[in-house]
Amino acid sequence: MTPGEYCPHEVLVIAKEMEEAGLAFYKGLAKHVSDPDAKALFLKLASDELRHARAIEKIERQTLDRAPNEHDALVEQYIRSLVDTKVFPALSRVASVAQSVTGVLDALALGIRAERASITFYSKTWALGRSEAAGNLLEQEREHLGLLSELWAKHTSDPVPEK
Numbered sequence: 001m002t003p004g005e006y007c008p009h010e011v012l013v014i015a016k017e018m019e020e021a022g023l024a025f026y027k028g029l030a031k032h033v034s035d036p037d038a039k040a041l042f043l044k045l046a047s048d049e050l051r052h053a054r055a056i057e058k059i060e061r062q063t064l065d066r067a068p069n070e071h072d073a074l075v076e077q078y079i080r081s082l083v084d085t086k087v088f089p090a091l092s093r094v095a096s097v098a099q100s101v102t103g104v105l106d107a108l109a110l111g112i113r114a115e116r117a118s119i120t121f122y123s124k125t126w127a128l129g130r131s132e133a134a135g136n137l138l139e140q141e142r143e144h145l146g147l148l149s150e151l152w153a154k155h156t157s158d159p160v161p162e163k
Contacts, residue, residue: 015121038107104155112149
């Protein structure tokens with residue numbers, strides 16, 4: 001197998017965990033914002049994260065027959081280091097993070113940061129393996145960032161948070 005075909009099972013497991021954390025994260029934010037547009041957007045993003053997790057599960061089932069190799073372990077370690085920068089808060093912290101939101105801009109900023117980190121994750125994953133699935137997820141995360149940024153602009157003239 002050439003590096004261009006690379007799509008390790010471990011990366012899929014990490015990606016699925018990340019998407020499931022995103023689901024809980026956005027559901028939590030939706031519960032703690034009063035702005036109807038933000039609430040609707042967070043519920044849409046939660047639904048998308050669930051759809052992403054299910055798509056990753058399908059890909060996992062399709063790749064189970066491939067035996068892991070040394071290259072897989074190295075790339076898995078690299079990808080896990082990307083995710084360890086915490087795309088989304090740990091599942092055990094999602095509720096407290098959502099409750100600490102002080103308003104719609106705070107909630108949007110959290111979502112924007114998470115989507116940027118997701119884009120970095122899928123960009124690196126796609127660059128390593130040129131996986132069509134990672135490319136599709138990358139585009140969907142970019143769409144999420146765009147939706148969050150648009151709603152940010154509706155609420156303030158301040159620049160979209162960088163980090």
